[in-house]
Amino acid sequence: MSIVGKTTGELLDSMNQGELSSVEIVQAFLDEIGRRDNEVNAFLSVRPEKALEEAKEVDQKISAGEQLGLLAGIPIALKDVLCTEGETTTCGSKMLENFVPPYDAHVVQRLKKSGVISLGKVNMDEFAMGSSTENSAFKTTGNPWNVEHAPGGSSGGSAAAVGANMAPLSIGTDTGGSIRQPASFCGVVGMKPTYGRVSRYGLVAFASSLDQVGPMANDVSGAATLLEAIAGHDHRDSTSINCPVPSYSDSVDKPLEGLKIGVADEHFGEGLGDEVRKSVENSLDVYRSQGAKIVNISLPHSKYAVAAYYLIAPSEASSNLARYDGVHYGYRTENFDNMIDMYAASRGEAFGDEVKRRIMLGTYALSSGYYDAYYLKALKVRRLIRQDFDQAFEKVDVIASPVTASPAFKIGELSDDPLAMYLSDIYTISANLAGLPGISVPVGLSGNDLPIGLQLLGPAFEEDRLFRAARMFEKETDWKTLKVS
Amino acid sequence: MDYQIIVGLEVHVQLQTKTKLFCGCVNLFNPDNPNVQTCPVCTAMPGSLPVMNREAFSLAMKTAVAINCGIASFTKWDRKQYYYPDLPKAYQISQFDLPFSENGFLDIEVDGEQRKIGIIRAHLEEDAGKNMHDESGKGGDSKVDLNRCGTPLVEIVSEPDMRSAAEAKEYLEELKLLLTYIDVSDCNMQEGSLRCDANVNLHVTNDDGEKIATPIVEVKNLNSFRGVELAIEYEADRQWDIYQETGLKIGDVAKETRGWDATRGKTFGQRGKEDAADYRYFPDPDLVPVTVTEEEKQAVRDSLGELPAARRSRFIEEYSLSKYDASVIVSQGNSFTLYYESVAKSCGDGKQAANWLTQEVLREMNERKISIEDFPITSDGLATSLINRVRDKKISIKSAKEIFARLMEDFGESNESYGDNKAFDQRVEQLIEEMGLALVSDTGELEGVVDAVLAKEQNQKAIEDFKGGKQAAVGALMGQVMKQIKGADAQTVRKMIIEKIQNM
Structure with a gap:
């Protein structure tokens, strides 16, 4: 097998056994980026010299017999929403086109400690707002399975980079499904951890109470190891939870005995495409064959999730993005008459349509006279959604559902229909509102060879359970052969 | 027709913490070196997050207890949103509907009359930076200094309970005294660590007995005690004239915000951000709510020590001081009262000690513009070498004062304090001889x-x-x-x- 087709575990093994050096591995992925990225357009910046230099250092440490981090020598692609000291961090926005952070995000620091090597920063919807990566100010990323189709979003670059074998691992962020949906579209594994599991320090905020950084990988074990590397308490993030991080990489291969999988009617109703339905049902059969029990559950408030989300997320976004005013850093308009004019023109010129749409939505929802009816009501719904899950998890270990209603849509297909685009997050949003972990694992292919994912949701801080459950499916099947028609 | 002035004050007090409210930058007044006390958090770099400073919260709780406010068991942070260059996040982290403390009061005395001034609430928030505009008139760029940005502030909002400019001034002075006593703030108005806005209106009684409230005006930029007094007096006169002219009542016009021009002694209309402002407050999702246990509240109460009002009463009782002397001494601040008590104890005569402090010591301090901490004569030296010599009829009171004056003159020239008490005593002995002041009992x-x-x-x-x-x-x-x-x-x-x- 070619180097770039290998999983993280296989790459680590070949380094341990002296078959491959980190330099060889990094070079192979850089070559693959050279070969494929002019078509896929996942990367916003590539750092070949630095990556090779860092790989060389890892190789030297290996030969010196030094203690190495969990992922030493393994390449990774970083969503361009995490601050990297001295390296441009754009958030896919003209606003931050030339913004060079003076500090590393907590996750970036942890990655450096683990010895992982950044190949570069990858594309995303502007400020992580979108489900197709079409909202990037810089380029349109294609789905590696068919570049006329979208890779999903907002972590479309992260998913496409892994899906196209340009990196074995990537970092994404998930506010309403932004890891799981593109993972599903691109046939990779992606997890949104429990809110508070991974520090948000240095993650450029979209919606603070929903944002979470998570791993994406070409297999479950890679994702598990990557989460292990980045998870844990950080005193700089007040919402980071001080709770021990289990060794996900150690336990991922242990199947779950007597697994009870909850299935909610609400996830299989109107709007769900036949191919996805079939694929998900097939995957449940795979679990049954391994002794799992499928249990019907109910999540009665999930129908309000999209509405609540599109009040809470834009409200927080309208506030989080207010700092981009052209005063201290970022884009500033050339021509202005006065201060207010400078604010308005800088923001007007540098933000894209979707960002403006959400800022307006959020500003409206928080305005006096509307706050109670919109924002406060949405918070109440959010509590009810969390309650639904708490009750469900009294009966089941995990909840299985589709990730999206259909496989990857075509680029441009939904870009004029924001509401249809918003509805593409219908199965993923609840986990963000409830703060729960969720994983997307590929379970099959559509008739036109586009990947289909299965979503597994778990109780707070049960990422370990999700990795093991996902691995049970992965181990048992070769999903690329499971074509539905 | 007659009127009554109604005043409520909003006071902002900077807490003297080591670091800022939500980041680790030092909290120091440093206007000469702009933007050196900054970090990604207080400059609102993308991705940075606030973390509450526990010390600030604990100083805030001390403040609340001192002004008799109840401390909430649960409090949270809200974002107050508006655009201004000195506010890099474009929102201020503050407290909206659940402040950490509410319902207090402060007792003051004006012209021998006791007044209880209600306090609606005190909440904790972060200070903004400072915009500096080109004052040359050449239209140069404005600059922003973020050294101050993120400094912890307690905003104390009084009830509209003050009935004159003098009461407002007394309230402020008592508040300052209290907060400096408990060491939560230096309350330096020049440096902006205590700032005050006044809400002023009039309650007019018409000739037919009808009572009418005039529109409320908020006066900002009050940066001295005298300024507060003058601005309120000016504002009352101005509002009285306007009422007589227009008869406008509260509610007829929007609340007006006016600035205070100290050089011209006038208030002037400001473009009110209040007029159209909708701050879109909402709970800050980057911070977690703060809970305070009963034990923690009790610990704060226990840590406060004696407050000025209690100290005045004790001095009257314990040292047989007049109300006036006790008041003068206590109003000089905690260190001065400690000095006083030390002198009183060393010489065993509280009244004599008070006479010396309120006359000789205070006069020298004022003339030389030195604080009690920098005073060259120690409390022990003053008591044993001077006051006790008078008591023991070694020198006359008049001579003691002459020696004291001479010692202060010498200090003025050399700027050196008088070593230890023994050295000081020898110097006094030497002066008695030199000046021929020994009491002749022969x-x-x-x-x-x-x-x-x-x-x-x-x-x-x-x-x-x-x-x-x-x-x-x-x-x-x-x-x-x-x-x-x-x-x-x-x-x-x-x-x-x-x-x-x-x-x-």
Whole structure:
């Protein structure tokens, strides 16, 4: 097998056994980026010299017999929403086109400690707002399975980079499904951890109470190891939870005995495409064959999730993005008459349509006279959604559902229909509102060879359970052969 | 027609924490080196997050207890959103509907009358940076200094309970005294660590007895105690004129915001951000709510120590001070009262100690513009070397004051304090000798001088006058004796002269 087709575990093994050096591995992925990225357009910046230099250092440490981090020598692609000291961090926005952070995000620091090597920063919807990566100010990323189709979003670059074998691992962020949906579209594994599991320090905020950084990988074990590397308490993030991080990489291969999988009617109703339905049902059969029990559950408030989300997320976004005013850093308009004019023109010129749409939505929802009816009501719904899950998890270990209603849509297909685009997050949003972990694992292919994912949701801080459950499916099947028609 | 001034104050107090409210930058007044006390958090770099400073919260709780506010068991942070270059996040982290403390009061006394001023709430928030505009008139770029950005502030909102400018000033002074006593803030108005906005309106009683409230005006930029007083007086006059002209009542017009021009002594209309402002407050999702247990509240109460009002009462009781003296001493701040108590204890005479402090010491402090901390004479030195010598009739009170003045003059020239108490005492001893101020108790020497004075031809008239019942005549004779023997005790001299005249 070619180097770039290998999983993280296989790459680590070949380094341990002296078959491959980190330099060889990094070079192979850089070559693959050279070969494929002019078509896929996942990367916003590539750092070949630095990556090779860092790989060389890892190789030297290996030969010196030094203690190495969990992922030493393994390449990774970083969503361009995490601050990297001295390296441009754009958030896919003209606003931050030339913004060079003076500090590393907590996750970036942890990655450096683990010895992982950044190949570069990858594309995303502007400020992580979108489900197709079409909202990037810089380029349109294609789905590696068919570049006329979208890779999903907002972590479309992260998913496409892994899906196209340009990196074995990537970092994404998930506010309403932004890891799981593109993972599903691109046939990779992606997890949104429990809110508070991974520090948000240095993650450029979209919606603070929903944002979470998570791993994406070409297999479950890679994702598990990557989460292990980045998870844990950080005193700089007040919402980071001080709770021990289990060794996900150690336990991922242990199947779950007597697994009870909850299935909610609400996830299989109107709007769900036949191919996805079939694929998900097939995957449940795979679990049954391994002794799992499928249990019907109910999540009665999930129908309000999209509405609540599109009040809470834009409200927080309208506030989080207010700092981009052209005063201290970022884009500033050339021509202005006065201060207010400078604010308005800088923001007007540098933000894209979707960002403006959400800022307006959020500003409206928080305005006096509307706050109670919109924002406060949405918070109440959010509590009810969390309650639904708490009750469900009294009966089941995990909840299985589709990730999206259909496989990857075509680029441009939904870009004029924001509401249809918003509805593409219908199965993923609840986990963000409830703060729960969720994983997307590929379970099959559509008739036109586009990947289909299965979503597994778990109780707070049960990422370990999700990795093991996902691995049970992965181990048992070769999903690329499971074509539905 | 008559009117009553109604004043409510909003006071912002910077807490003297080591670091800022939500980041680790030092909290120091440093206007000369802009933007050196900054980090990704207080400059609102993308991705940075706030973390609450526990020390700030604990100083805030002390503040609340001192102004008799109840402390909430649950409090949270809200974002107050508006655009301004000195506010890099474009929102201020503050507290909206659940402040950490509410419902307090402050007792003040104005013209002998006790007044209880209600306090609606006190909440904790972060300060903004400072915009600096080109004042040359050439239209240069404005600059922003973020050193101050993120400094912890407690905003204390009073009820509209003050009925005059003098009451407002007294409230502020008592508040400042209180907060400096408990060491939560230096309350330096010049440096902006205590800032005040005043809400002023009038309650007019018309000739037919009808009561009408005039529109409320908020006066900002009040940066001295005198300024607060003058601005309120000016505002009341201005509002009275406007009412007589227009008859406008509260509610007829939007609340107006005015600035205070200290040089011209006038308030002026400002473009009110209040007019159209919708701050879109909502809970800050980057921070977690704060819970406070009953034990923690009790610990704060226990840590406060004696507050100024209690100290005044104790001084009156314990040292038999007049209300006035106790008030003067306590109003000088915690260190001054500690100095006073030390002097009082060392000399065993609280009244004498108070006389010395409120007269000699305070006068020197004011003239030389030094604080009690920098005062060159220690409390022990003052008590043992000067006050006790008077008590023991080693020198007269007048001499002690002369020596004190001399010591202060020497200090003024050398700017050096007087070593240890022993060295100081030797210096006092030396001055007594040099200046010839030792009290002469040797009656032999004194008798000789008195006899000589009484024998003088020119003094015979005075002697006759005294015999004729003119008591004052003895003064001139005493003066002559004292001139010759500087250290003579006036009482002894007087007694001797009178005895001798009576025996003539």
